[in-house]
Amino acid sequence: MEDLDLTHIPYDPVTFNPEIDNPTFPQLEQPQDNQMTVDGIDLGRHLFYDPILSGDLSMSCSSCHLPSGSFTDNLALSKGIDGIEGTRSSMSLLNVGFNYRGLFWDGRIFSLEEQALLPVEDPIELHASWPNVVQRLQESELYPEKFRKAFGIDSKDQITKDLAAKALAQFERSLISSKNSKFDKVLLGEDVFNGQELLGYEMFFDIYQGSNPDIPDAQCFHCHDQPLFTNNAYENNGLDESQTYEGFTDLGHGKVTGIIGDNGKFRVPTLRNIEHSAPYMHDGRFETLDEVMDHYISGGHFSPTRSTFMDSIELNTVQKEAMIAFLKTLSDPNFNENPDFSNPF
Numbered sequence: 247m248e249d250l251d252l253t254h255i256p257y258d259p260v261t262f263n264p265e266i267d268n269p270t271f272p273q274l275e276q277p278q279d280n281q282m283t284v285d286g287i288d289l290g291r292h293l294f295y296d297p298i299l300s301g302d303l304s305m306s307c308s309s310c311h312l313p314s315g316s317f318t319d320n321l322a323l324s325k326g327i328d329g330i331e332g333t334r335s336s337m338s339l340l341n342v343g344f345n346y347r348g349l350f351w352d353g354r355i356f357s358l359e360e361q362a363l364l365p366v367e368d369p370i371e372l373h374a375s376w377p378n379v380v381q382r383l384q385e386s387e388l389y390p391e392k393f394r395k396a397f398g399i400d401s402k403d404q405i406t407k408d409l410a411a412k413a414l415a416q417f418e419r420s421l422i423s424s425k426n427s428k429f430d431k432v433l434l435g436e437d438v439f440n441g442q443e444l445l446g447y448e449m450f451f452d453i454y455q456g457s458n459p460d461i462p463d464a465q466c467f468h469c470h471d472q473p474l475f476t477n478n479a480y481e482n483n484g485l486d487e488s489q490t491y492e493g494f495t496d497l498g499h500g501k502v503t504g505i506i507g508d509n510g511k512f513r514v515p516t517l518r519n520i521e522h523s524a525p526y527m528h529d530g531r532f533e534t535l536d537e538v539m540d541h542y543i544s545g546g547h548f549s550p551t552r553s554t555f556m557d558s559i560e561l562n563t564v565q566k567e568a569m570i571a572f573l574k575t576l577s578d579p580n581f582n583e584n585p586d587f588s589n590p591f
Contacts, residue, residue, distance in 0.1 A: 252400055259398070262286070275346065291417045293410055294307045300374055320525070335351075338516065341423060347480075349361045353499050384403060420586070439572075449565060450464055470517050474518070482512075509551055521577045543559055
């Protein structure tokens with residue numbers, strides 16, 4: 247009979263303290279029953295990159311969340327193991343641990359632990375079953391020791407889908423970018439904007455609040471305020487036209503809440519590392535930041551839930567280019583190349 251005992255392996259958890267080093271950032275909230283540890287994050291990192299979680303052992307979480315794309319796959323719509331496209335673009339996982347008003351574009355899930363359970367059994371994504379995946383983990387040469395070190399289990403048969411989800415959530419909470427972008431360095435007094443970037447900054451945050459007619463309000467900070475560059479809310483930025491509350495092809499947040507005033511609204515994504523996470527919007531319809539800015543300047547399409555901030559974004563070509571230059575100061579190349587976030591295999 248197979249030896250299931252793991253008690254000969256030391257269990258000595260070491261608390262992981264994320265390096266934020268930016269006084270403007272909020273505290274990273276963690277569930278009491280899933281505090282981050284060095285071994286917990288290590289286990290989650292291995293699971294994140296391991297195709298063992300997919301039905302045919304061909305894909306992993308990282309297939310749709312690549313470090314080079316700021317943990318997106320740079321596709322408009324991702325395909326799972328059966329080649330079937332999803333209906334929405336993969337969201338960046340950068341600073342995902344600070345998302346406190348729901349996950350996914352529509353906000354249907356509220357914890358990373360709960361979210362981590364879903365892609366494994368989603369028929370459009372990894373299309374596996376948790377009982378089969380758990381059996382693989384229990385029988386592997388690698389994972390029983392890692393689960394023991396991460397969670398102190400005594401036996402291989404104590405490996406569960408919930409522990410796997412907890413480990414994945416710990417790794418995802420460690421994906422923090424807070425201090426290495428040019429924007430952060432400017433705020434910390436370690437760098438300065440050039441003239442074009444400064445103009446973009448002034449318009450983004452409406453520094454002059456109408457007192458200087460030559461520098462318009464680009465209306466950005468209402469939804470993308472610092473330091474996270476998302477307000478963690480759900481907005482309709484005029485992507486699709488609808489004459490009624492019910493006329494949207496994708497109801498977005500409204501399908502989750504059942505409130506018609508939420509129809510056509512989607513999660514406001516972070517703009518950090520936006521340069522690296524193209525294509526843009528929930529369906530990946532825009533390939534470049536130029537296209538994104540052109541959409542906002544146009545005012546978008548009418549619908550009853552469209553944000554009123556879309557009504558007054560008037561920028562000329564020079565101002566549009568300055569906005570894009572500022573957005574690129576939010577790039578953190580160290581995040582994409584951080585060895586702590588990379589494939590461990």
